[in-house]
Amino acid sequence: MSVLFRRALLCLLWLWLPASWAADSGWLRAPDNQHASVRLRTGAPQGENRVNLLLDIKLEKGWKTYWRSPGEGGVAPSIRWNSDGINARWQWPTPHRFDVAGITTQGYKGDVTLPIELQGRLPGRLSGVLTLSTCSNVCILTDYPFQLDLASPTGPQFAHDYARALGQVPPDQGLTRTLSAGYRSGELVVTATRDGGWHQPELFLDNPDDASFGEPDYRVEGSRLTATVPVSDSWGDEAPDLRGQHLSLVLADGDMAQQSQLTVGEAGQTASGSGVGLWQGILAALVGGFILNLMPCVLPVLGMKLGSVLQVQGQSQRQVRCQFIASAAGIVVSFLALALMMTLLRLGNQALGWGVQFQNPWFIGGMALVMALFSASLFGLFELRLSSGATTRLATWGGNGTAGHFWQGVFATLLATPCTAPFLGTALALALAAPLPVLWGIFLALGIGMSLPWLLIAVWPTLALRLPRPGRWMNVLRTVLGLMMLGSALWLLSLLALHIGRGAAFGLGITLLVLLLAAIARRYGWRTAGISASIAVLLVGGVLFGASLTSEKRPLRDEVNWxxxxxxxxxxxxxxxxxxxxxxxxxxxxxxxxxxxxxxxxxxxxxxxxxxxxxxxxxxxxxxxxxxxxxxxxxxxxxxxxxxxxxxxxxxxxxxxxxxxxxxxxxxxxxxxxxxx
Structure with missing residues (x-):
């Protein structure tokens, strides 16, 4: 025991002897962490107040440590100096991204060397504690005390190793031709162009103090890269507004990388809109709005149009023009109202989307009621009458219910929103991520595009006046339009099943049909009501039978394991x-x-x-x-x-x-x- 004690005392004294101080700490390991080894080395002092330091880290297979911004977890390496007045400027090689259990982190595996420049009041002998976080299935935070003698001689190997380590640090240019960052609600959008194109892009971001970044989503279109990064606050809640803040990042592609400092602006366009200019977006909005008239979900809109045409017989071209201009105005005003809603949602950092109002059960129920009333009106069960004064004002303003034509355009727009037509997605994606003036311009173009058929008749009213003369065919057409409206009302009621349950939605549909048949019986008699019910049953049966004939050899069933x-x-x-x-x-x-x-x-x-x-x-x-x-x-x-x-x-x-x-x-x-x- 005495021999062991003397040897231990000798080793302890040796640690404090001046001869034990050197410019190289040697490889340090901790008893509670056998998965990592570290070494610190200094070079010759560069004047009185500057010296270069190398931190070498060796990690066993399956273990990692962290970059200066670890990401959603982890701790970056740090040194606590035993002397005051030392400023350390760390240099960081390009990191890697690790995803474990849905958590994204940024760091290194294997061997890595970090060059560090020390400035300030440097003592002749440096000492401190390196804190290093290493992770595999578990994470270990380890302290490594060290001491270095700046007066000890250093060989040429240090200068070579330091230059090589600096070569692994990304420069501030050489990769991208253009680079910018913009912010929209809950997302950071980084766009970059590179003449040689992109192959394996990777983006690494320094987290601001009050924000946390998720894993980027990359989209490459030719030489243009768009990286969309989800943003939340430090607790995973609603993201702060990053516009105007400074952003530090590293962008890499294969073996090349570049680190940059940017000021975050407004996200101008989304990934799918990359390369789509303002005028292309407006043209897409015009075409997409027009195609909405041809989509299957706009059949009720077609019914409204035909219903309005039925009322133009015997009228002047001026009256026809006013009516169709009013309908077009209703469509355009509705799209501007949607632009206002999207503006308020964006300012409130809420989710934006096309047709999201159909996620609201009150909106669905209200639209179902409106469609049912339209249907009953077309069946001749009631008419909406205004006071004599209001009727006179409407007549002098535009003739024969101009306000009604305006509201037809409004409802046409509301019923068109569940549809996504070709070109419409491109225009909407650009609009909802663009600055607010561009958003309003594109929604205006959407309204004009959808109202083009109405404007066509407003320009050439004789198109409407060339319909066949009024006769019994008009009653048949009104019935067909009423059935279309009724089908739309029942479809809207079916959407309520998600919110109120299938039984309640089915009960509302049956109640609507019973009330409608009762109203028909009261107006036209029970015989007519019975015939109407029989026709409805035959129509439904015919549709189902036709669907079975047009389907493939067996009923269509979804056998995919979604x-x-x-x-x-x-x-x-x-x-x-x-x-x-x-x-x-x-x-x-x-x-x-x-x-x-x-x-x-x-x-x-x-x-x-x-x-x-x-x-x-x-x-x-x-x-x-x-x-x-x-x-x-x-x-x-x-x-x-x-x-x-x-x-x-x-x-x-x-x-x-x-x-x-x-x-x-x-x-x-x-x-x-x-x-x-």
């Missing part, structure tokens, strides 16, 4: 070398229904989606969902349907058109396989 949609599910599937088909839908989206029955339920598509290497993910936006809203926004979309395909051949994903075709789906799934070995 999984819940999440970013983690996409990453996991790609890590497993699988393909991913994403489907974001909603019960109130008629275009989604068309895609489902015309494409997704067909045999060939079902077979492709059930392939062993395909993971099918579905998100339901029928009700408000912050997760799905954020998912869509990260991809530059504000509407459903939304479909995207990932795979080894499409690691960044490919967004499909709003109106699907079997060729679109099958070709994208085939492309996502990539090159097979």
């Amino acid at each position: 999984q819940p949609l999440s970013e983690q599910a996409i990453r996991q599937a790609l890590a497993d070398n699988k393909r991913v088909f994403v489907d974001v839908t909603a019960d109130w989206c008629v275009t989604c229904k068309a895609n489902k029955y015309n494409v997704l339920l067909r045999d060939e598509t079902q077979k492709a989606l059930k392939a062993p290497d395909v993971v099918a993910l579905r998100g339901d936006w029928s009700r408000p969902s912050a997760e799905i809203t954020a998912f869509l926004n990260r991809r530059g979309s504000v509407a459903v349907p939304f479909n995207q395909v990932y795979g080894p051949g499409l690691p960044q994903g490919k967004i499909l058109p709003a109106l699907l075709s079997r060729e679109d789906v099958l070709n994208a799934l085939s492309e996502s396989k990539g090159k097979q070995p």
Whole structure:
């Protein structure tokens, strides 16, 4: 025991002898952490108040440490000096991103060397404590006391190692031609252009004091890269406004990287809008608004138009022009009202989206009531009458119920919002992420585009005046339009099932039909009511029978094993070398229904989606969902349907058109396989 005691005392004294001080700490290990080794080395002093320091870190396989901004977890390396007046300027090589259990961190694995420049009142002998966080399945925070003698000689190897370590630190130029950052509600959008294009882009961000960044979503279009980063506060709640703040980042592509300092501005456009200028966006809005008139979900709108045309017989061209201008004005004013709503939502940092009002049960119920009243009016069960004074004012202002034509345009717009037409998604994505004046301009263009058929008749009123003369055919047409309105009311009631339950929604539908038949019986007699009920039953039966004849050999059934949609599910599937088909839908989206029955339920598509290497993910936006809203926004979309395909051949994903075709789906799934070995 005495021998061991003397040896231990000798070692303790040796640590305090001047000879034990050197410019190299040697490799340090801690008893409670055998997975990491560290070493600190200094070079020759650069004058009285400056010296270079190297921190070498060796990590065992499966272990990591952290960058200057660790991300959503972890602690960056730090040194607590035993002397005052020392300023340390750390230099950081390009890190890597690690994703574990949905948590994104930034750091290093294996061996890494951090160059550090020390300035200030430097003592002849440096000492301090290095604190290093290392993680695998568990995390260990370890302290390493050290001491260094600045007067000890250093060889040429240190200068070589320091220069090599500096070579791993990203410069402040050389990668990008242009680089900018913008902020919108809950998201940071970084855009960069590179003449050589992008292959494996990676973005690493320093977290501000009051904000936390999630994993970026990348979209590459030629030489342009758009990285969309979810933002929250330090506790995961609502994100602070980053506009005007300074942002430090590292952008890498393969072996090249660049670190930059930016001032965050307003996000000008989304990922899907990348490369889409203002005038292209306005043109897309005009075309998309016009196509809304042709979408299947706008059949009630067509009914309103035809109903208004029935009233123009025997009127002058001036009266016809006023009526159709009023309808067009109703459409345009409605789109401007939607722009106002989107503006208020953005200023309140709320979710933006096309057709989101159909997630509100009160709005759905109100629209169902309005459609039922339209239907009853077209069946001749009642008429909306105004006071004599109001009637006179309306007559002198535009003739024959101009206000009614205005409100027809308003309701036409409201019923068109569950639809996503071609070109419409591009225009909306640009509008909802652009500055507010651009948003208003694009919504104005959408209104003008949808009102073009009305404006056409306003310019050439003789188109409306050339209809056949009034006769019994008008009563038949009114009945057909009434049935269209009634079908719209019943469809809207079916959407309430998500909010009030299927039984309650079914009960409301039966009550509506009973009240309607009772009103028909009171107005036209029970015989007419019975005939109407029989016709309704025959129509429903005919539709179902026709659907069965037009379907394939067997009933259409969804046999795909759909999984819940999440970013983690996409990453996991790609890590497993699988393909991913994403489907974001909603019960109130008629275009989604068309895609489902015309494409997704067909045999060939079902077979492709059930392939062993395909993971099918579905998100339901029928009700408000912050997760799905954020998912869509990260991809530059504000509407459903939304479909995207990932795979080894499409690691960044490919967004499909709003109106699907079997060729679109099958070709994208085939492309996502990539090159097979």
